[in-house]
Amino acid sequence: MLIDIMYCGVCHSDIHMVRDEWGGSIYPLVPGHEIVGKVSRVGMDVKKFKAGDLAGVGVLVDSCRTCTSCKQGLEQYCEVHWVPTYSGLEMDMKTVTYGGYSNQIVTDENYVLHISEKLKLEGVAPLLCAGITTYSPLRHWKVGTGHKVGVVGLGGLGHMTVKFASSFGAEVTMLSTSDSKRVDAKRLGAAHFINTKDDNALKQNKNQFDIIINTISATHDINTYVSLLKLDGTMVMVGIPPEDPSFSVSGLISKRKTIAGSMIGGMKETQEMLDYCAEKNIVSDVEVIAMKDINSAYERMIKGDVRYRFVIDISTL
């Protein structure tokens, strides 16, 4: 499928990849894996899309399709190889992929999502990474009514976690070091706000949460958050700090707590999330920028100065 790209979200990983901060970046490099556009043309075997349809492309564009994970719709955990949307290798392990900071992309229909006409497209783009990364663990750990959910970090991932968890009926608490986030957290759907620098508040909320989604990708002390989990509670890491965090083993043992990781979502679940968002009118809060402003956008993101996702209007490219 040939897709004319309309919007592309700017993910924090784009900065790491552009600057080769994780190693392994392949230059020349075209970032972008939160892509929304319109189908321009389709190959003769394409069944699921036709020219003119809206289409989305997320973090992965192919996988082995035959392993146990792929057959379960968990392509992101493919046991052979999955193909990143940019700066990765296709299944031939030779051809480099290029992402969404671009007018067009060619992708296999099995790795393209249907996008509803109902939603603002610029707000849909970040759902393809920030959205599914937070939707998937909330679904996997069966979050719903009666659950107390903590959210650490109010950025691209964090604001989507608050929206999803509250829409699932959970009682959401924003855990933040900054009181300035209080108003926004409540506007997004959080019932409570805890300033994690307030020792008294931490003490009062010890062993209270069923699940905490930790979206912070900076170095931080995770024991503070683990202490807030109740018996059998789970903290899910969806951000990757630059240094390996350490944890108190007795802190886990004392209430059979767990620390988990979760990565984006498979094609089936990503489509389910997009359909859910269309039904519930959920999109990302975005600031639309022109292509020429990308470098200053990166600088602002590093400072945390974006509410809550930059999205490039690709018509400005």
Add this chain to the structure above:
Amino acid sequence: MLIDIMYCGVCHSDIHMVRDEWGGSIYPLVPGHEIVGKVSRVGMDVKKFKAGDLAGVGVLVDSCRTCTSCKQGLEQYCEVHWVPTYSGLEMDMKTVTYGGYSNQIVTDENYVLHISEKLKLEGVAPLLCAGITTYSPLRHWKVGTGHKVGVVGLGGLGHMTVKFASSFGAEVTMLSTSDSKRVDAKRLGAAHFINTKDDNALKQNKNQFDIIINTISATHDINTYVSLLKLDGTMVMVGIPPEDPSFSVSGLISKRKTIAGSMIGGMKETQEMLDYCAEKNIVSDVEVIAMKDINSAYERMIKGDVRYRFVIDISTL
């Protein structure tokens, strides 16, 4: 209930407590929380035991009895206070408890276990701590036929993990830094043995295990073991290393892995385990010692020179 103690297992935590290595030890201190004996006399309201019955006492001797955890039979996760068998405080928060390196102990019947006449009593004593500590997580994470279980560390806890997991029908692999453990691991029920210093073996076994029970209480790199877990696999920590271990977040995220902790077991589950052991003829491998040899036993334990638990014959006291 007044119990005449016959055997008391020697747990590694006894050494830490005697030497106040964790802080908080209360002197004079009588260690021992793997207690097997015979009921001497019972109070007039005791219903479940009579004089002459065999009886066991484990790591805890009381709890609040009213919180959600206690009502679920999870007294070890009591939300108010649970009373350690020794060097702890009773529910009055004043009276000090004294443990099983002793001729007698007085305990509430609700915190005493029934012991079968079928098993060798010296082998039963360590079930009260080492046994339940490993049985409980294997049951909680529903280990059985078709599961691949890794066991890290072949000591008191590790050898019980191998016995239980293999008896549940799981395919057990001993993960050890020392080839000298190979023969014993297989004798205890392990189907496989991996020397974790062998990089090639680690590579071949990447993403293979459903669950790994980590019994090591020394400082060690846990990422080696996490890498062996498969999609949705869990490593359960049951030992407490002196330093907080660190973990690779991307290692967890890449296959939605989890790290958990688990602590002993509740009264109901401990009884279930003892009944299961009687049915399946499972006991701990022990070396019986006289009371006078306790100090040299501690020295040998610190060197790992015991297969796999010292048990004191209390008639020598």
